[in-house]
Structure formats: C-alpha cells, structure tokens
C-alpha cells in the first residue's frame with residue numbers, strides 16, 4: 001500500500017461531496033479524484049457508441065478501454081473528454097446520472113475502473129469523491145468522511161444547480177430521480193452505497209457549506225493530515 005495519504009468523501013447525490021472535496025483538495029494542495037465522472041463517462045460512451053446500458057458485456061468492454069481525459073481549463077473548470085470529445089456538459093445531466101448508476105451496478109464495470117481510480121493516488125495526497133472510496137477503493141484511508149442530507153434537501157440543491165445552468169427541470173421529478181438513484185446505489189450487490197465502519201458521518205441538511213468544511217478540517221487536523 002502507498003504511504004501517500006488519501007481522504008475519502010462518500011455519500012449520496014447532492015450531499016455536497018464535490019463541493020467539500022474540491023475545497024479540501026485546494027486547501028491541502030492535493031490531487032482530486034471524481035470517481036463519479038468515470039462512471040458518468042462510461043454511461044455516456046455507451047450512448048455515443050450505440051451500446052445499451054443493459055448490455056453488460058459491451059458496457060464492460062467500454063469501461064476496460066475507456067479513453068477518458070481530465071484537463072483543467074483556464075477558468076479552473078475541469079473538462080472531461082471521451083476519445084478527445086468534450087463530454088463535460090453531457091455527463092452532468094440527470095440522464096447522465098441515471099446512465100452512471102445503471103452501469104455502476106455491473107460488477108465487471110466496477111472491477112474495470114478500480115485500477116484506474118487507484119492511479120490517482122499520487123504525492124502529496126489525494127481527496128477521493130464517490131460512493132465506495134472508503135469501503136472498496138481506498139479501504140486504508142486515514143480519514144473517511146460520509147456526507148449525507150435528506151433527499152428533499154438534495155433534490156432542492158440539484159434543482160438550483162441545474163436551473164443556474166439553464167436546464168429546465170421539475171423539482172418533483174428530481175426528487176424521484178434522486179430517490180431512484182439512492183435505491184439503486186444502496187441496493188446493488190457490489191460496493192453498495194454505505195458508510196465505511198470507520199467513517200465520520202456528517203449530515204449537512206441544515207448546515208451551510210462553510211460549517212461542513214470547518215467540521216471536515218477539524219477531522220483533518222485531528223488525524224495530523226495538515
């Protein structure tokens with residue numbers, strides 16, 4: 001196992017994982033792994049290649065040879081490309097989330113993406129955002145955070161986020177999507193969404209980002225990671 005430290009941030013959609021992970025990576029000067037983006041690109045690659053999300057063999061082949069790249073734009077935005085084609089926007093739609101969670105339930109797809117996720121562990125450290133970062137991908141992480149919030153609050157956050165991006169969305173539909181994705185992520189046989197036994201669980205339903213981040217930084221300090 002690598003001696004490079006990793007902090008895992010897991011939890012359901014809209015809990016604030018991306019927000020907190022980015023702040024943390026920036027504060028510590030560490031690398032960042034958006035593992036959900038790998039599942040989202042796999043789902044999008046299926047759409048591009050004309051492969052059904054239900055065709056386990058074909059999806060697994062795509063995941064094994066996934067030609068994906070992450071680059072940082074001048075604006076600081078992370079651009080995601082599949083076969084050199086920018087898919088950053090397409091993968092962030094609700095449809096993109098549905099595709100990701102459908103292909104993520106295929107055990108061979110998860111296996112195919114495992115080594116690729118571990119390659120992100122480079123000095124001086126890594127903040128890893130996902131569902132199974134603390135349970136499966138980095139089980140030896142010295143600090144594991146599990147962020148959660150009520151489904152209603154997470155749907156409201158997603159609603160505001162998509163509206164700001166100019167997408168037309170319905171709040172009841174988003175709540176349905178979130179509950180459906182929670183159920184699929186929690187009930188799958190391999191790497192289901194659940195806190196690691198040694199995770200610090202933080203409920204952010206009524207807690208602003210700054211306070212959640214301060215709570216996480218206290219855990220970081222307590223572990224001597226900064």
Ligand SMILES: Nc1ncnc2c1ncn2[C@@H]1O[C@H](COP(=O)(O)OP(=O)(O)O)[C@@H](O)[C@H]1O
Pocket residue numbers: 011012013014015016017018019020157158161204207208209212
């Ligand atoms: N504690 C919080 N309180 C209010 N809004 C939040 C909080 N954490 C995150 N958000 C907002 O909720 C939305 C979803 O957060 P994000 O970090 O993308 O969640 P996740 O990565 O868990 O899906 C973003 O618009 C973000 O600004």
Ligand SMILES: Nc1ccn([C@@H]2O[C@H](COP(=O)(O)OP(=O)(O)O)[C@@H](O)[C@H]2O)c(=O)n1
Pocket residue numbers: 011012013014015018035036037039040097100101102104105129130131132133181185
């Ligand atoms: N480590 C991970 C990350 C994401 N995923 C899957 O990919 C989907 C999209 O993940 P994401 O982190 O981009 O989604 P949000 O939490 O941002 O909505 C999730 O619903 C999971 O089904 C996973 O199975 N394991």
